[in-house]
Amino acid sequence: xxxxxITGWWRCVIYFPVQRSGPGTSRLFAASAGRLNATxxxxxxxxxxxxxxxxxxxxxxxxxxxxxxxxxxxxxxxxPRFPQVRASGEALPKNTxxxxxxxxxxxxxxxxxxxxxxxKKIIFGRGAFEGIAGAVGELGGTKPFIxxxxxxxxxxxxxxxxxxxxxxxxxxxxxxxxxxxxxxEIADEGAQLIRDANADVVIGIGGGSAMDAAKAMAALARGxxxxxxxLGLDRVPGPGLPTIMVPTTAGTGSEVTFxxxxxxxxxxxxxxxxxxFLYPDIALLDPLLTLSVPPAVTAATGIDAFCHAFExxxxxxxxxxxxxxxLEAIRLIAENLRTSVHNGSDADAREGMLLGSLYAGLGLxxxxxxAVHSLSYPLGGRYGIPHGLANTVLLxxxxxxxxxxxxxxxxxxxxxxxxxxxxxxxxxxxxYAVDAVEELIGDCGVDSTLETLGxxxxxxxxxxxxxxxxxxxxxxxxxxxxxxxxxxxYNEAF
Numbered sequence: 001x002x003x004x005x006i007t008g009w010w011r012c013v014i015y016f017p018v019q020r021s022g023p024g025t026s027r028l029f030a031a032s033a034g035r036l037n038a039t040x041x042x043x044x045x046x047x048x049x050x051x052x053x054x055x056x057x058x059x060x061x062x063x064x065x066x067x068x069x070x071x072x073x074x075x076x077x078x079x080p081r082f083p084q085v086r087a088s089g090e091a092l093p094k095n096t097x098x099x100x101x102x103x104x105x106x107x108x109x110x111x112x113x114x115x116x117x118x119x120k121k122i123i124f125g126r127g128a129f130e131g132i133a134g135a136v137g138e139l140g141g142t143k144p145f146i147x148x149x150x151x152x153x154x155x156x157x158x159x160x161x162x163x164x165x166x167x168x169x170x171x172x173x174x175x176x177x178x179x180x181x182x183x184x185e186i187a188d189e190g191a192q193l194i195r196d197a198n199a200d201v202v203i204g205i206g207g208g209s210a211m212d213a214a215k216a217m218a219a220l221a222r223g224x225x226x227x228x229x230x231l232g233l234d235r236v237p238g239p240g241l242p243t244i245m246v247p248t249t250a251g252t253g254s255e256v257t258f259x260x261x262x263x264x265x266x267x268x269x270x271x272x273x274x275x276x277f278l279y280p281d282i283a284l285l286d287p288l289l290t291l292s293v294p295p296a297v298t299a300a301t302g303i304d305a306f307c308h309a310f311e312x313x314x315x316x317x318x319x320x321x322x323x324x325x326x327l328e329a330i331r332l333i334a335e336n337l338r339t340s341v342h343n344g345s346d347a348d349a350r351e352g353m354l355l356g357s358l359y360a361g362l363g364l365x366x367x368x369x370x371a372v373h374s375l376s377y378p379l380g381g382r383y384g385i386p387h388g389l390a391n392t393v394l395l396x397x398x399x400x401x402x403x404x405x406x407x408x409x410x411x412x413x414x415x416x417x418x419x420x421x422x423x424x425x426x427x428x429x430x431x432y433a434v435d436a437v438e439e440l441i442g443d444c445g446v447d448s449t450l451e452t453l454g455x456x457x458x459x460x461x462x463x464x465x466x467x468x469x470x471x472x473x474x475x476x477x478x479x480x481x482x483x484x485x486x487x488x489x490y491n492e493a494f
Contacts, residue, residue: 112319114319114320114321114322114366115366116319116321116322116362116366117258117276117279117365117366118256118257118279118283118361118362118365118366119245119255119256119279119280119281119282119283120279120280120281120282121281121282121283122256122282122283122285122358123135123282123283123284123285124285124354124355124358125285125286125287126286126287126288126347126351127286127288128284128285128286129160129164129246129284129286129288129289130164131284132161132164132165132203132244132246132284133164133165133167133168133170134168135244135282135284136165136168136170136201136203136244137168138282139201139242139244139281139282140200140201140242141170141200141201141242142170142171142200143170143171143172143173143197143198143199143200143201144165144170144172144173144199144200144201144202144203144244145172145173145175145190145193145194145197145199145201145202145203145217145241146158146161146172146173146174146175146203146205147175147178147190147202147203147204147205147206147210147211147213147214147217148174148175148176148178148204148205148206148210149176149177149178149179149180149206149207149209149210150176150177150178152176152205152206152210152248153174153176155292157205157248157289158174158176161203161205162174172199173193173194173197173199175190175193175217177189178206178209178210178213179209180207180209180386181209181263181270181380181384181386181387182209182212182213182262182263183262183263183264183265184227184228184231184262184263184264184265184271185227186213186262187213187216187217187220187227187260187262188220188226188227190213190214190216190217191216191217191220191221191227194217194218194221194241195221199221199241200241200242201241201242201243201244202214202215202217202218202221202240202241202242202243202244203243203244203245203246204243204244204245204246204254204255204280205246205248206246206247206248206249207247207248207249207251207252207254207301208249208251208252208254208261208387211245211246211247211252211254211255211280212252212254212259212260212261212262213260213262214243214245215243215245215254215260215273215278215280216230216260216262216273216278218240218241218242218243219236219240219260219273219275219277219278220240221240221241222238222239222240222241223237225237227262227273230273230275231271231272231273232271232273232274233274233275233472234274234275234276235273235275236273236275236277236278238277239277240277242281243280243281243282244280244281244282244283244284245280245282245283245284246284246285246286246289247283247285247289247290247354247357248289248290248293249290249293249297249298249301249357250290250293250298250301250302250305250340250350250353250354250356250357251300251301251302251304251305251357251388252301252304252305252308252357252361252387252388253305253308253357253358253360253361253362253364253365254361255280255283255284255285255358255361256279256280256283256358256361256362256365257278257279257361257364257365258274258275258276258277258278258279258365259272259273259274259278260272260273260278261387263380263381263384264381267381268381268382269377269378269381269382269466270377270378270380270381279365283358285354285355285358287347287350287351287353287354288347288350290340290350290353290354291344291345291347291350292344293344294344295341295342295344295445296445298337298340298341298344298353298444299337299341299392299444299445299446300386300388300389300392300446301357301388302333302337302340302341302353302357302444303337303388303391303392303395303440303441303444303446304387304388304391304392305329305333305353305356305357305360305361306329306330306333306334306337306356306360306395306437306440307369307372307373307391307392307395308329308357308360308361308363308364308369309326309327309329309330309333309356309359309360309363310326310330310395310399310413310437311364311368311369311370311372311373311473311476312325312326312360312363312364312366312367312368312369313326313327313330313363313367313409313413314370314402314406314409314410314478315367315368315369315370315476315477315478316475316476316477316478317366317367317368317476318363318367319366319367321366322362322363322366322367323363323367325359325360325362325363325366326359326360326363326367327412327413327416328356328359329356329357329358329359329360329363330356330413330416330417331356331416331417332352332353332355332356332359333353333356333357333360334416334417334418334436334440335352336348336349336350336352336353336356337353337440337444338440338443338444340353341443341444341445367476368472368473368476369473369476370398370402370473370474370476370477370478371398371401371402371473371474371477371481371489372391372394372395372398372473373391373470373473374467374468374470374471374473374474374477374481375394375398375467375486375489375490376390376391376394377466377467377470378463378466378467379450379453379455379463381466382459382463382466383453383454383455385453389446389448389453392441392446392448393448393449393450393453393493394489394493395437395441396434396437396438396441397489397492397493398489399433399434399437400434400492401479401481401485401489402477402478402479403430403431403433403434404479405478405479406430406478406479407426407427407430408426408430409478410429410430410431410433410434411426411429411430411432411433413433413436414429414430414431414432414433414436415429417433417436417437417440418436419432419433419435419436420432449493449494450490450493450494451494455490455494457491457494460487460490460491461487463490464483464486464487464490465483467486468483468486
């Protein structure tokens, strides 16, 4: 199967396998490639992939008898960044009496600067994992250090990895002691083993926990620092060993982000390393590796990916480029998650989910997340609740809280998820987004609440205080959130 490289505005090359004929994946990747190339040429002004959404938004504002509710003061523009369109979909003339603010909020102004980063190289496609030895060689490696959890190792993944590396004459070392929500000490343990083995490339295989651990180990392996010293923003002093990340779940997007998150057992909280030196050198995504993921895990990780897409789309740090990835991730996940949960052997659905998770990760890496993540961190650090499940429980409640501050974007999400928004007011269309997400969660069989997860109401004051210290996502949130708001959100999720 030929691979067509797609170059973006960031320092990486994405390889998408494209079938010459046949349904399903060929249309999926061709459409994605077309949108990226068209966007680059038009400098994000026309944004053809959003035409239907824009038509709806303008038509809603024209037809509705109700006065649209404007966003609360939150730092967001009251007018969408998207180009203005007529109800018919035709673009309004620029810089004319008919459209006097065309040079203002309707289009992104030239003074609005943004950057876009991710893994240096992304390889995506069925069977991509078979090229793992070639990826090691591309980075100049001769002795890879493999990081995964014990369950995945026993499933046959470790044996298959060894077979592929041994077949190419690559000696390797396996570290299979990663656990879900890994403790910080595991990064120091793995880094020492890398130094002892003189390994020169680190491969993280698994979910977010394994990939986060691998990124941290690689950063620590070249020096004598302790993992605690790298916690926070830009605390990693320089490049570590080259890394290859191989996700086996469609969830965290860690294969393209600059973050590694750990549990501080001594403090009963989560903390993360955040540094551009943690961006992986190669992200290698093979949908076939996700076929055996159980339904419950598929649901939780899938909603986690959706959460990344939605939060990055509505983040105050979102850019025209990150919005493209985030909104397309929402579409892919909405279309493929139910099938992946209830018919896990459907390779097309699994492929769509992994691509959606990748896009959501790119959105997350560049626009950040919002209040859902701040509020969920104490649930993982204090109670050990899996990250994806904690986000799933909180997402609809936070969406309702943020809705008045991001009506236009919520309406775009509702339309993207296939909701019947054509004859709605802007606020009604925005509310459809919350309904659609609640239906998606319910259809995937997730019915947990904070109560069923064992969280006591008496703890809400304390965990709200901890959540408010996770300040960066709160700064991205479209609506200001107080400690009292946090407590009320926990109550609603109870």
